[in-house]
Amino acid sequence: MSVQFGPVEFDDQHTSAIISIDKKIYSKSAVLRACYWFGKDLYCHLKERGDLLEVTVGLRVSSPTLDQPKVRKIDEWLPEIYDALLDSQLRIEIQAETAGVRELIVAKAFAESGVLEDPPPGTFDDPVARSDSKSSDLVRISTRSSE
């Protein structure tokens, strides 16, 4: 998998960097979620500039301390940051694609426990019940793709 990022700008001491990210490839939510995981070691600042998202990442501890005798330069963090961005974007795409079926699984699970008064609409093939609103079953299993 190869991912294209814009040019990365570093400060003189290489304790911070500005990464330019194409908004067509990575959503703002994906970038924020990726940044969250680095909160212990890095600070992150996000700015929108046209078609780009500019993320400034910097070391929270930039020189050695007794607690942290070895400090990684910001350059060494970049591969992990790129991986995290890719993973976050994938997670968002998975969540978006599976949101309907997830809701249906949960609804069906709790409907059979007697929590729900009415059966949930939809089928696994059509979680939002666009094509078959007459189905009387709780869940109809179709053998055909709705695509």
Add this chain to the structure above:
Amino acid sequence: MARSFLPITDFAPSKAGYRLLPFRFHRLDKETEILVNECGEFLLAPLGTAERAVRRKLTSAEDIYPSLKAKHFIYDDYSSSLLDVLASKYRTKFDFIHGSTKLHILVVTLRCDHSCHYCQVSRQTVNKGEFDMPQDVAAAAVNMMLQSPSPHLTLELQSGEPLLAFDTIKYIISIAKPGAARLGKELDIVITSNLAFLTDDILDYCKSERIKLSTSLDGPEFIHNANRPRPGGDSYRVAIDGIKRARRVLGADQVAALMTTTQLSLQHPNEIIDEYVRQSFHTIFLRPISPYGFAIKSHRTGYQMDAFLDFYLAGLDHIFEINKKGYNLVEIYTKILLQKILTPEGTGYVDLQSPSGAGLNVLVYNYDGDVYATDESRMLAEMGDHTFRLGNVLTHSRAKIFTSPAFVNLLQAACNQSLPGCSDCAFQPYCGADPVYHHATQTATSRMQHVHDYTSIDV
């Protein structure tokens, strides 16, 4: 009715392609990632499998394709009926939500004769009767417990040392048992005691009322006595004597023991485990110290999680060896984690579940009537932090307790499905939210120290 297999064409790869089911993933190393679905089913796969699945680059001819279908990461025309199974597993996993609060802990007194270094309770001296639970508070607490929708309740009487207020215990049980019977509810009763004041009369009472005993056993004599000082320096002898007498009267399975790991314990995992075997226990719970009460006032007991993990793993190796020799010994925490990872069954372990067990599965009624979401919430209150005080049994109804601002705030951080970071984490189905712990250790209810702790362990 005759049954037959579907024709082989029904098992052929689907021409219509596949669709995704909800799952999360996590890179384990440079070659492997783990995929975990909503029910905790997992698959170790080559790095990039999740991306290939999302980009529709997988083909049904690949070896991993049937595994992805069987573990419910993708589905096609020929597997969609299995989604009912997925819904059943999901329901099973969250079965613990059903019935609301099951465990009700009544703190009958703050008095105690022990002065344990790690004690979570602001203990009072043995003679200070003003720290006992008055009858009107006890009656109101029992009444609130019985209002819980759960058909099966557990009443835990703890403190302090509850046997110092045995008359209060007898009063509570005298109203709780008929009340539960009247409502058709099952009621289990447990007394958590150091056993120092366990008389034959008390044992006879416990037998007649079918009460279980839970006690502390921190290891062999030199560890137990050091961790749990009492006048005379004989807490180990008293505990072992109490365990033996209780087993004789109540039965071996009616007496349980728990250990707490201190700095001293860290150096002696094998000796602690051997003590449990010597005392004929078949379970041991290697528990880290809780960061509350005297545990953090006393610097003799604290340690870092890495030190505990070394202790835990060394202990686990020793437990494996003991089992290989034919003695059945279960490490409870390992059992809980494996049950979460390998089965859809819930564990009932309120400290590691989502939604959090705080309030939803356990309520604590302090001697003065204050109601807390967990025992740890009460410890915080004793330290002056009343964040998780939900109300008082004398002045608040059950409805008021569960709609109190304190409880609503707690609920907002009670589901790891909706917490930052946790919502994306592959290990979410195995983990839990513990707002009280996070508040105590990080002054925020929604951080995910648990996740960091667990993901630091090699899979």
